[in-house]
Amino acid sequence: MSRAGLLGTGQLVRLALRRDRVSLPCWIVVLSVLPPMMGSTYTELYPSVAERAALTDTLGANPSIALLYGPAFDLSSPGGFVAWRIGGFGAVLIALFAIFTVTRHTRAEEDSGRAELLGSTVLGRYAMLTAALIVAGGASLLIGVLQALGLIGIGEPVAGSLALGFGMASAGLVFAGLAAISVQLATYARSANSLAATVVAVAFVLRGVGDATADVPWLSWLSPIGWTQQLRPFAGERWWVFALPVGCAVLFGLIGYLLLPRRDLAAGLLPERAGPARAGGALTGSLGLAWRLQRGSLIGWLVAMMLGGAIMGALADGIGQLLGDSPQVRQIMRQLGGQQAMVDAFLATVAGVFGLLAAMYGVQAALRMRAEEATLRLEPLLATKLSRLRWAAGHLVFAFFGTAVVLLAAGFAMGLAHGFRSADIGGGLTDVLAGSLVQLPASWLLVGLAVVLFGALPHFATAAWGLVAVAILLSLFGPVLRLPQLIVDASPFTHVPKLPGAEITATPLVWLTALVALALGVGLTAFRRRDLA
Amino acid sequence: MTEAIQVRGLTKSFGATRALNGLDLSVATGEVHGFLGPNGSGKSTTIRILLGLLRADGGSVELLGGDPWRESAQLHRRLAYVPGDVTMWPNLSGGEAIDLLGRLRGGLDERRRKDLLDRFDLDPTKKGRAYSKGNRQKVAIVAALSSNVELLVLDEPTAGLDPLMEESFREVIRAERQQGRTVLLSSHILAEVEALCQRVSIIRLGKTVETGTLAELRHLTRTSIIAELAGSPNGLAELPSVHNLRVDGSQVSFDVDTAALDESLAALTKVGVRSLVSQPPTLEELFLRHYAAGDGDRG
Numbered sequence: 001m002s003r004a005g006l007l008g009t010g011q012l013v014r015l016a017l018r019r020d021r022v023s024l025p026c027w028i029v030v031l032s033v034l035p036p037m038m039g040s041t042y043t044e045l046y047p048s049v050a051e052r053a054a055l056t057d058t059l060g061a062n063p064s065i066a067l068l069y070g071p072a073f074d075l076s077s078p079g080g081f082v083a084w085r086i087g088g089f090g091a092v093l094i095a096l097f098a099i100f101t102v103t104r105h106t107r108a109e110e111d112s113g114r115a116e117l118l119g120s121t122v123l124g125r126y127a128m129l130t131a132a133l134i135v136a137g138g139a140s141l142l143i144g145v146l147q148a149l150g151l152i153g154i155g156e157p158v159a160g161s162l163a164l165g166f167g168m169a170s171a172g173l174v175f176a177g178l179a180a181i182s183v184q185l186a187t188y189a190r191s192a193n194s195l196a197a198t199v200v201a202v203a204f205v206l207r208g209v210g211d212a213t214a215d216v217p218w219l220s221w222l223s224p225i226g227w228t229q230q231l232r233p234f235a236g237e238r239w240w241v242f243a244l245p246v247g248c249a250v251l252f253g254l255i256g257y258l259l260l261p262r263r264d265l266a267a268g269l270l271p272e273r274a275g276p277a278r279a280g281g282a283l284t285g286s287l288g289l290a291w292r293l294q295r296g297s298l299i300g301w302l303v304a305m306m307l308g309g310a311i312m313g314a315l316a317d318g319i320g321q322l323l324g325d326s327p328q329v330r331q332i333m334r335q336l337g338g339q340q341a342m343v344d345a346f347l348a349t350v351a352g353v354f355g356l357l358a359a360m361y362g363v364q365a366a367l368r369m370r371a372e373e374a375t376l377r378l379e380p381l382l383a384t385k386l387s388r389l390r391w392a393a394g395h396l397v398f399a400f401f402g403t404a405v406v407l408l409a410a411g412f413a414m415g416l417a418h419g420f421r422s423a424d425i426g427g428g429l430t431d432v433l434a435g436s437l438v439q440l441p442a443s444w445l446l447v448g449l450a451v452v453l454f455g456a457l458p459h460f461a462t463a464a465w466g467l468v469a470v471a472i473l474l475s476l477f478g479p480v481l482r483l484p485q486l487i488v489d490a491s492p493f494t495h496v497p498k499l500p501g502a503e504i505t506a507t508p509l510v511w512l513t514a515l516v517a518l519a520l521g522v523g524l525t526a527f528r529r530r531d532l533a
Numbered sequence: 534m535t536e537a538i539q540v541r542g543l544t545k546s547f548g549a550t551r552a553l554n555g556l557d558l559s560v561a562t563g564e565v566h567g568f569l570g571p572n573g574s575g576k577s578t579t580i581r582i583l584l585g586l587l588r589a590d591g592g593s594v595e596l597l598g599g600d601p602w603r604e605s606a607q608l609h610r611r612l613a614y615v616p617g618d619v620t621m622w623p624n625l626s627g628g629e630a631i632d633l634l635g636r637l638r639g640g641l642d643e644r645r646r647k648d649l650l651d652r653f654d655l656d657p658t659k660k661g662r663a664y665s666k667g668n669r670q671k672v673a674i675v676a677a678l679s680s681n682v683e684l685l686v687l688d689e690p691t692a693g694l695d696p697l698m699e700e701s702f703r704e705v706i707r708a709e710r711q712q713g714r715t716v717l718l719s720s721h722i723l724a725e726v727e728a729l730c731q732r733v734s735i736i737r738l739g740k741t742v743e744t745g746t747l748a749e750l751r752h753l754t755r756t757s758i759i760a761e762l763a764g765s766p767n768g769l770a771e772l773p774s775v776h777n778l779r780v781d782g783s784q785v786s787f788d789v790d791t792a793a794l795d796e797s798l799a800a801l802t803k804v805g806v807r808s809l810v811s812q813p814p815t816l817e818e819l820f821l822r823h824y825a826a827g828d829g830d831r832g
Contacts, residue, residue, distance in 0.1 A: 188623060274658040275626025283629055284636045292625060369807035376620045379647075380673065383584050384637035387606040531587040 007124035012131035014103045017417035024139060027097050030469075031143045034477065035086055035164065036150030039078035041482045052076040060084075064346030067212035067315070068353070070229045070477075071220070079156040079234035083164050087229040087401055089476055090168050092204055094143060095175035095225065098136040099196040102179035104131035108189035110265060119265060129183075129260060133253065140172025160234035167228035170245035174224045175200065177249040180256025187268035194300060201227070201304060205311060209327065212315060224248060282513055286386060286394030293372075298406070301361045305354065305410035312350045313417025313432065316343050344501035348435055354410045355439030355493055356472055360402035362447035363464050369395045370454050370461040373532060388528050396520075399447050404440055411436025441512035442492035446471060448519030455526035458533045472526040537562045537684055537715040542592035545739075547577055552578045554739035557590065560717055562683075565710050567730035568719040571824045575618055575739040576719045580688050583717075584614060598686060601819075609638050613677035615655070617688035617719070619669040621661035627672040628657030634676040641679040649675040651700050667693040678705060685709065685716045691725060691819065703728055723816045735823045742823050747816070754814035754822065755788040764806030772797055783807075 017024065046052045053076050059065055060072030070088040074080040077344045106128050109115040115128065141516050148165030152158055174518045186192035207226035210219030220226040224245060231241045369392060378437075381391060411433045419428030450464035457463075474483070474491040488494050495508035538560035545553040553575045554819040568782040570576050581587040583596050585605030594601055599608045621630055635641030650657060653671045664672065670693045677685060691699050699722075706716060706729050720726050726733060727747065743750060755776065762783045767783065769775055774793030779786045789797045791814065801809070 130534075177629060273660075275624075275629060275660050277626065277628040277638075277657040279629040279632030283625075283633050289622075289633060293622065296624075376616065378617055379581075379586060379616050380614060380619075380634060380676075381637065382586055382605070383609055383612070383616075384634060385606050385610045385639055386637050390606075529588075532581070 003124075004109065004132055004166060005124040005126040007127060008122055009130045009134070012105070012118070012123075012127055012158075013134050016131055016135045020101070020135070024101075026466075028139055028143055028146070028221055030473075031090065031094060031097070031147035031168075032150060034090065034473075035082045035147045036154050038082045038086060038480055039151060039154045041480065042081045043076040045480075045482060048074075055081070062342065063315075063380045064342065064349055065214040067208040067312075067346070068349060070207065070226065071211045073232050073235035075422050076265055077156070077234055078154065078339065079160045079164070082151070082162070083229065083233040083235070084204030086166070086477070087167070087233075088204070088207060088225055091171035091225045091228045092200060094140055094168050094172040095200045095203075098140055098172040098176040098195060099179040099200070101136040101139065101215050102129075102132045103183055103192045103196070105135065106180075107183040107192045109185065111189050112509075115265060125261060126257060129180060129256060129288075133180060136176040136179070137173050139170045140176065141166075143172065144169025157234065159237055163231050163237040163239070164228070164233035166242070167233060167245075169232045170242065170249065171224060171228055173249035174245045174252065177256065178342075179254030180253050181259065184256060184259035184263060185268055191268075192201060194297070198304065200301075201308075205308060207495055209311065209315065232236060241296050286381075286391045287397060288394075289381075290368075290394035290398055292396070294402070297361070297364065298398060298402050300470065301402075301406050302409055305357065305406050306413040308357075309354070309415075311408035312347075313414035313419075313428075314421055316346050316350075316414070316418045317421040341501065344431075345498075347414070347432055348498040348501050349498065350414065351432070351435035351439055352493060352496070353498065354407055354436055355443050356416075356468075356475060358403045358407035358410070358439065359443040359466055359471065361406050361444040362443060363450045363468055365395065365402050366399035366447050366450040366454065366524060367461055367464060368398075370458060373458065378473070378532065382532070389524060392524060392527060396451070398509045399451070399490050400444060403447055405441050407436050408433065423451060431500035434504070438496050438504070438509060439493070441516060442496050444516040445492040445512055445519065448523065450514045451523030452519050452526070454524075455523035455528075455530070458530070536560065536595070537597055538566075538717060539577070539595040539606045540583075540592065543579065543582065543589055543594060545575075545587065545589040546590055548764060552739055553582075553590075553592075556736060556739055557741045557744070558734050558736075559744075560715060563714050564731045565711045565716040565718060565729050567726040567733035568717055568736075568818065569721075569726065569733055570736040574736050574767065576736065577688055578739075579736075580614075580686055580719065583686065584609070596675075605736070611682055612684040612686055613638060613680050613682045614686045615670075615673045615677045615688060615690040617692065618675045619666075621669055621672065622666060623661040626658050626660055627655065627664060627668070630661075630672055631676040631679065632655065637677050638680045640680070640681075641676075642681055646675065647680040649678055649705070652705070653698060654753075667695065667698065670694060671698065674702065675782045678709070683715060685714060687716065688719045689721065691720070691722060692804070699725070723820060727793060727816055735820070737823060750819055751814055751816075752791050754791055754819050756791045756794060756814060757786070757788050757812040758801075759810040759812075760784070760801055761807040761809075762801065765804070766800070767804055768800050769797065772800065 046055065055075035056072055059075060065073065069085055072084045075084060107117070109128065118128070144165035146165075147168060148161040151161035151164065174197065179192070182192045182196040186195050196261035203223040203225040207220045207223035208215050210221070210223070210226065220230065227241055227244050230238065232238050283292060364387070376393070384386060414436075415432030416425065416428035418432055422428055446464070446468055450461065451466055453464050454461045471491045471493055474488055475493050478488040478491070478494070492512055495512065497503065497505050497508070506520055536559050538558060540556060540558040543553050544551070556575060556579060558568070558579065568576055578587065582589050582594060583601050585601040585608070588602055590664060597608050597611055601608060609758060614793040621627070625633070631646065632641070635646070644805050655668060655671045655675060670690065674690055677687070691702050695701060703725065706718070709716060710729070718726070718730060730747070732744070733750065735742050743753070762785060765783065766785050769787065770778055772793075774790040775797055776788045787797070
């Protein structure tokens, strides 16, 4: 690659920073302040040395917690606790940030045709990709530095702070590199994002299974999401682990650069086939069209969620025996209510994660409406006898029923797998399905809010992702950050009964469902009354 | 004659920007009506209001005898629309898009569909993004013209078509006109407007500045005269209808308002005319006069 290939990169970096002047600082601030905030609350939560010392054994011995958050190496210091609690999910968040950023400034620009306009100026062949990688990678490094500074600021050791900060940053680099490949392979920005996000999900599951089981711990080492934690920040840093993410990022990036000249602008490496000359019988109305536009993502989510459910269900029954075997651990387990209680807690926790994931599916399905409108594809449709409400109904079937299907499929797969392992298919299935089903009103509420945004503030419809992010952060970190109950209550998932294990209480489910109906009504009324924009 | 489209005093603002500022438009049933105006003058906004995609702020709008905002879905059974900016679904083929839009409009004429595909030489098996701009435009045109509707709303439909296809388009529209179909044609291609439209409306800055048949509009513009006279011209300079008068000995050249051609010619013949060249106004001049900023007050 010569210097000519990079011509204009600086200009493109400036353009990207200008376009992302709101979202980029948001990501950076949120990801940077989480670790020091969490470190401070740790000190409040566990003031005494004895309490801290017990943490590693109690929390660290619980495999369902290990599956979600990763291995607990040393929870007796604020830094060690933060590294454990945030290492995995923080890496997921920074990975998604890096992927979305790279796609947004490469593939999405090609989809919109803007890349062609830019490409006609004095611009090197590799300038776009390079600029996107500089922005995504630079922001990741900045997040890492700020995290480290924040942790040093609250009095944590410098070495551990740097290891955690740069560990997170390196996860961003790995996935920026991965996105450099996915944008060459996929034909559209959306498919490039899904491809790369699937790798994130697989990496997370690999790490989770590896950390929660005694027989296959090496699985964690295959996962870039797990490497941040394997650096062991604040628990005897293993600096050599850095070689893995850095080497991986460089390798991925190189592959991306090698693939780039082997494809045409706006085309993927996978060729596009010709379509039918006539529309099939199903493509007659809003539902038929919505099915064509949404079926790909629905099937993808369905497969992924069922796989995830089956894996979690298969793990659940063994969860009590897996980690640690000291007398202490056994005593803690008794305190926690024995193995059954631990299995239940595990299943309930996973069901909560499924609820969040299903909400993500539903929100992206609902936001398809905005995409159709913004790309002007809605106009010719509404110039036919199709009314606005009927058109919206087609997509909302996927946003709401699709969410239910995805959620219940995950619950079904988990229940079935758990039932097989525990030799009680009937019991396992009903318990686990109920645990998933109660999540539905909470997932739907986020989808409903996306519809409200689409109807009332179409230009800010993507802010629905912000609401999803808030719900995720509150679910995962709300309790640890000791946020005021009022704020934690803002997430609909706070109010969902934790099943199996807890009592079923119908009240929150009823008012959550009522809120969903209200949101849907408000959103659709606003959409019917406004200008197309 | 009934009116297919009747717009009076239409206003529409987007935030602080006033897009339409008291626009009038009337399209008679069965006529091909040209809708002209410089970029950003409010043509597409008007069309979107006519389709019920945008809501008017003020004024009255009637489309096929109904209110396009409140009765949009019912009215849309009777019209077809070609947007100025055609985007396609990336995973639908052109043929599928044509069928979908036709079905949503209440069915399409199979024979016409096939005939139009042939006429426009369009491959219906390509997927959305594989089409060029011109071919995307053709998909929209075929989709619109395949249905049997009363009114065609066409927003710069031939932008991006090659001259051959442009000619096919004109043939098709002429045939539609013969069948008594009403067409609202927004266009920048003056030859196309001249060839197809019976009446035109010209808008500028969200307001109608001129409307009428092409002959009427020509009448409103100036004819250029170059004449060799027997003596020196007399009284020409005093005529208010004469502009840009240049006298070079016995040769005069000037522009005259076509409506007042009589009096200037009378002044010439009084002196005696040796030769006379008269140039009728071209449409280009007509439009340039209306398009150019600030010309509205002079006209």
